Amino acid sequence: MHPVALAGAAAGRLAHYAISGVVGGLIIRGAAKRLPEAKPAARKALVGGIANGIVAGRWLASATEEARLKAGDMVAEARTTLGEEVPPPSAVSVEDHDHGHEH
Template sequence: MNPAAVAGTAAGRLIHYTVSGVVGGLVLRGAAQAAPKAGPTARRVLVNGIAGGIRASRWVSGAAEEARLKAGDVLAEARSTLGEEAPPPSAVSPEAHDHDHEH
């Protein structure tokens, strides 16, 4: 797998967990200090905050995937310019099949 793809995926997940955790923690802390009896309202705000974090995570993941695909296109074009054949986009190399069983 391309190192840029791995880094993009890891960055997307890191941002997702960071945003969700920070937003959730801030909402809970603020709700607990502002109105101790506002349990259902605080829960609704927390759920909405986490939902926003999930949406942001999905957007970041999509952007990372798009960047990975564009980088792959540029790399394939560069190889083509050099007269090389670009390998097919695959996470698993067929040569890395080293365990014993029949297909």
């Protein structure tokens, strides 16, 4: 699968969870206003929904990192096929990075 497609799928999933969480929170808030005795249950459901959102966010970050690493492997393989030298992943060139301290 193309890295852009993976990133798009991940972004879509994140948007789905965010929208679901907001809509769910609004529904629970409206129900809690109508039924004061439902507040503890509504709060518990809302906290559970937020916890699920955190778990989903962590899973999404992990999946995104895995996709990034796989894409990097494919680019390295393609460069090797072309006979180019593949730079190590930690090779980063930073030019003119003035951010307030001396090196």
